[in-house]
Amino acid sequence: MKQIFKFICCGNVDDGKSTLIGRMLLDTGNIKKDQLEDAKKASHKNGSDEIELAMLLDGLLSEREQQITIDIAHRYFDYRDIRFHILDCPGHKQYTKNMAIAAAEVDTAIVVIDITKGIQEQTEKHIQICSLFGLENICVCLTKCDLILNKDNEPDKEHISKLKKEISVLMSKYSFNYTIIPVSAVTGYNVDKVLCQIYEYAQKSYQENKSIRQRIFHILAAKLHQGKRYYYAREVNSLEPDLKGTYTLWPNKIPVTVTKSVSHGCFQIAEDVDVSMGDCISNCPLIISNQIQQQTIWFDSPTESMLFKHGTRVVHVVHYSEKILELDSPLIFNNLDDLKQNGFGIFIDVVTKKTLGCCVFKGNKVNDQYSEPKTKIYVLSAEKITSARQHATTFAKSFNLAPIILDIEKLKEKVTADINAICALSMLLNEQGHNVIVLTTTKEVDHFSKIEQVNFIFIKENI
């Protein structure tokens, strides 16, 4: 039975990452004739008679021309009973963000260091990012050993042990499980040792995963079919197909029983409960909070209005500071150090919808006091009116409640609703004991005046 094992290869620019991976692919028989021909042609174009192994990986034209890696390349190879998935990261300072996003996905890294140059600024930066994302294993490869041969044609031992010492000083700041292997990708020296080491890490991870009993599901949808309700969810670390068992439904902490697993991530629940997108079910404690201690890596500058996504929950950012992230609704999560896959989220710009940063949850405590308020505040507003949204959030806060925001424009589109239908919805929510805030233009305000309990915030038409 084959298992997938992901790892990254990182380190400073020009230290020989792509060349090392090229060699690993070649030596494990994972490069075909036409790929080799293609690399040969490209190497020739760059004025080299030999095949430059990096050409097997650098696929973008600008990468080949500049001979640097700009973005992550995904490569796969089978070695013994493992399918390895390598994320080859760029080493150039300008593309550090691409290294960071790869580090978020894995537990293991190969860090390459050019033996003739030693530890560089980017080497340290990459190791720091590996630590931030809680990587466990690091295989440090001292590359280009063919350039420091002594008179016996062996890599110079003194040179190697000096660099090893420097590396152990650097590594003592972190808690990685690490090994150092001197290699030469060009001659193939010690590349088999690197493969064995990575294989060992893969087996270790396989053993650890076998003992994991934590199960967490982020709910995507609930749908009714022939009288039965089907729940669709994404499991945090999906390794066992059978989902049956007792769980806690978050955020309300209601016990539920999964009676039938229909297919991957699809199941039925015995109890009649209200479950919707962004909720969670788990068999282990989770943290629920809208004030989150974190560390963020920004890929772009933070903007004034941002969304935050974790699991299947998307909420609005109220305030961001270096340590604390404040959101308009709570998240259900783990600290990264407790369960990596459930320990980070992303910032998305409301306007451009670009992913701006990755936020790692660290040092949050389980808060048993938290309970979902019974009365909810619904805010009916247009998505674009962000200033109004802030007013609403402030208003809701004075009741110590988080508002639930329904986009008035989208409602109009979806329900083919006119303003009267939205009035009806407001009244219905009101009758159910919820507070409703309607953010509306002055033109439409008359319609709402018939409903007594609705609070208004007026918005100028030209916003």
Next chain:
Amino acid sequence: MITHLKQLENEAIDLIREVCCTNDFEKIVCFYSIGKDSSCMLRLFEKAFSPFPIPIRFLHIDTGWKFKEMYQFRDEIAKKINLLVYKNPANLNPFTDGTRYTDVMKTEALKQALALYDFKIAFGGARRDEEKSRAKERMVSVRNEYQKWDPRNQNPEIVPLYNTYYTDKTSLRVFPLSNWTELDIWEYIKEESIPIVPLYFAKERRVQQMPSGMYIATENETGELKKVRFRTLGCYPLTGAVESEAETIDEVIKELKTTQYTERITRVIDYDTEGSMEKKKKDGYF
């Protein structure tokens, strides 16, 4: 514990569900090429939404130059799914129009169809192991207002926290099979008993040898009779056949484990110039 194939299937199903559940079904389409990868995509969509029917539409960009067997197969599949077929009225010819043919009948046609139906999200069956520029692409990949891909400025993607949003100016291409290899596809076809076009299996067929050494199927009786199969399917004048004895799925899997070449040697368009797939993708090719 589950196998690597199950892990890949789970990853694909999770992505399909997430993109569909966070967006309007009307804005989503899945590109259907009639090939083996498309057949797997179809199965993944079925599994993702079971017991409900697949909620989105499929789209076939027809060029008029596909193999006869492909059309027959497509028409059978169309009975089970909501399939749209679009053909660029420009009607170019692969024999006389050269590289412009692919640009107009495939890339342009795709853009026209997306605009016609106002689709903002298009699923595709592309895999990263197919080609070097694809090895660099995100699973949820952003296209600008001209449907172009900017490889130097991709949206950061932290799997599985997919960013499934688009704006008025952007649209998304989604690739659930990103991390699958050609062999994985075949093992999945076997495990799931997925129907595929018979052209994938070896049989005596009329072919003609091109100057590059590649065998191309001929529609007339003048071609040489050879036992061949197709590793990829496209327009018949642009798809190379390989000599093969593999008549069953098991034999194909066995053949792939020992083959010296990747499947792209059978696609004419990849060999125009260095980085030609990257250039085509930048222009909006799938």
